[in-house]
Amino acid sequence: MTKDAAPSAAGRPRLSGAPTGSPRQDIIREATALFVAKGYAETTMSEIARSAGLRQSSLYYWFARKEHILQALLEENRSSLALAAALEGQSGPAAPRLYAVLHADAMQLCSAPLDFYEFERVARSQPQNFGAFFDDYAALHRLTASIVRQGAESGEFQAVDSEDAATAALGLNEGLQRHYRQPLPGLRSYSAEQVSQLSADTTLARLLAASGNLAAVRAEAADIAAGWSAAAES
Amino acid sequence: MTKDAAPSAAGRPRLSGAPTGSPRQDIIREATALFVAKGYAETTMSEIARSAGLRQSSLYYWFARKEHILQALLEENRSSLALAAALEGQSGPAAPRLYAVLHADAMQLCSAPLDFYEFERVARSQPQNFGAFFDDYAALHRLTASIVRQGAESGEFQAVDSEDAATAALGLNEGLQRHYRQPLPGLRSYSAEQVSQLSADTTLARLLAASGNLAAVRAEAADIAAGWSAAAES
DNA sequence: CAGACTTTCAATAACTTATCGAAAAGGCGT
DNA sequence: ACGCCTTTTCGATAAGTTATTGAAAGTCTG
The missing domain is CATH 1.10.357.10 (Tetracycline Repressor, domain 2)
Structure with a gap:
């Protein structure tokens, strides 16, 4: 249920064919790079999705809101x-x-x-x-x-x-x-x-x-x- | 051509019937109040239009971009x-x-x-x-x-x-x-x-x-x- | 091998900024 | 009085955003 860091090969395959290694971490990593480069407000969910190798709507399976990505990102800097x-x-x-x-x-x-x-x-x-x-x-x-x-x-x-x-x-x-x-x-x-x-x-x-x-x-x-x-x- | 502070009675009348006294100043005033209350990013052109008594698209006759309202607002604080x-x-x-x-x-x-x-x-x-x-x-x-x-x-x-x-x-x-x-x-x-x-x-x-x-x-x-x-x- | 579970996707809703052409007035010359 | 130009407003619409939904496409388990 936690669906965290699950490198399982289950689920519908991606159209992009990109290898699916811990999607959650991939998203956070790509989003971080984009936030650093362009700022939070100027980074769109579509861009994050493209960088992470999936579709915009698929992002919402891992993070129900854009802020949740930021929240996950926060918990490392204290x-x-x-x-x-x-x-x-x-x-x-x-x-x-x-x-x-x-x-x-x-x-x-x-x-x-x-x-x-x-x-x-x-x-x-x-x-x-x-x-x-x-x-x-x-x-x-x-x-x-x-x-x-x-x-x-x-x-x-x-x-x-x-x-x-x-x-x-x-x-x-x-x-x-x-x-x-x-x-x-x-x-x-x-x-x-x-x-x-x-x-x-x-x-x-x-x-x-x-x-x-x-x-x-x-x-x-x-x-x-x-x-x-x-x-x-x- | 400058269309500034022109209380002329020309032009198509407003649907709201609101009296049209210097629309440019009215818009700046209402926008300022909304910016103070909610911030710039959270204030929409529709809200500004509603407060100023005209339609969203009519705003663009006076200010071609949202930033232009802010720019007009700036020229007072120096x-x-x-x-x-x-x-x-x-x-x-x-x-x-x-x-x-x-x-x-x-x-x-x-x-x-x-x-x-x-x-x-x-x-x-x-x-x-x-x-x-x-x-x-x-x-x-x-x-x-x-x-x-x-x-x-x-x-x-x-x-x-x-x-x-x-x-x-x-x-x-x-x-x-x-x-x-x-x-x-x-x-x-x-x-x-x-x-x-x-x-x-x-x-x-x-x-x-x-x-x-x-x-x-x-x-x-x-x-x-x-x-x-x-x-x-x- | 059937059903459950996981993951992805397309379609779409609701909202945003911004553009465009048409519409509705006043003013002006004739 | 009449047509025409200018000013101002409007509705429709494009293109982009976040977020939801139901279906599709796989793997895994009994």
Whole structure:
């Protein structure tokens, strides 16, 4: 009944004669490529079907709605939340932990198959299917605010409202990922690493009480992120 | 030939019998209301026609494409660029001038009929019609970077890359206007004034060499903006 | 080998943006 | 008064979109 990853040879054969190896995964893969190239709204079910080797109406056997393809695609990209959850409860200075979280979130926004805002638009039109998206966002915001609060209480950061600071930090990530994906004509264009660094640098420079430490914070953050991803492998 | 704002009684009468007073303005007004309420993509030409009191196909007599309505609507919102142009060449400390520009830009993004990103999406799909949009953006970015550079050279600001700082400042404005328009569930919601202040505060706090001056900068910026808009009236 | 199950397909409904030619008025010259 | 030109609106329709439906074409199981 789950009809997931079933390389069975059953069912009516395709007109195209294309070999049917896990149609669900094939569709997701082809749809991802098209979403990356043209965006979600501009990609039609007919195009996805053509790329995946079946007819437009056959697509609806695997995904009853276009949004469901996006939903299936979403459930792979949640690593920055896991990092934030791990680092929030950790002891030690807040600055490198915050830097690591913000940098990882920005990198994920840049490398995700869909623009954050396009994704948010679809999620908002189907709240019952995309509740996890909003839950994840709220969780990330809460963890970010918590790390900011830790830094403010220890004197490492300036005295700021932690919720406002988290909103600004995440909002900056979102605003800058756009500049990575769609550079505006006449402006410098950035790599994913460059926008992530610019975003995290900007937020930390605003928060740190002693502003000279930024380079050290950045280095420590890199260590933390490397250590965490190594630990996550095992 | 310009067929603009022509309250002539000529032409075939409407089936709806509605009084025909400047159809072009009527359409823009009704379309604006619908765009604000539902967004651009979700508003159909049929709905606009119904609100304006004519048939869907008759709309195309006044606007050959849906984007043209948006384009007509755009040509009213360019005040923050004018402010930036006025303040960039002005003497005196950079901080309050930058604050005033960023705050005004954020307020405009919040009060505009369309979400910045939705507008950008349409503009990108019709670059030949929306070149002014990209020109304005590039100009605003250049002026912002110029003010940042003035502050950095005078020692008022920290030593930063002025282009990066401008990108981050404007990106933060854009990211935060989204939080004003569409508050995410579980997060605090902001008024237009609150997000504008949060955005400008955050950028200035990051840039100022002496971080205690923020409240004074904010007050000076309000004076500057008030003086400028009074001067613009005459 | 018969029936059940799985997968694909063509046809079609309902909606969208956009085009086209005809229709319905007013204004104007004669 | 009459025909003609211009302006404006309309209905019909094309081409594209997402999504539904019932039938068709295979494999698998008892």
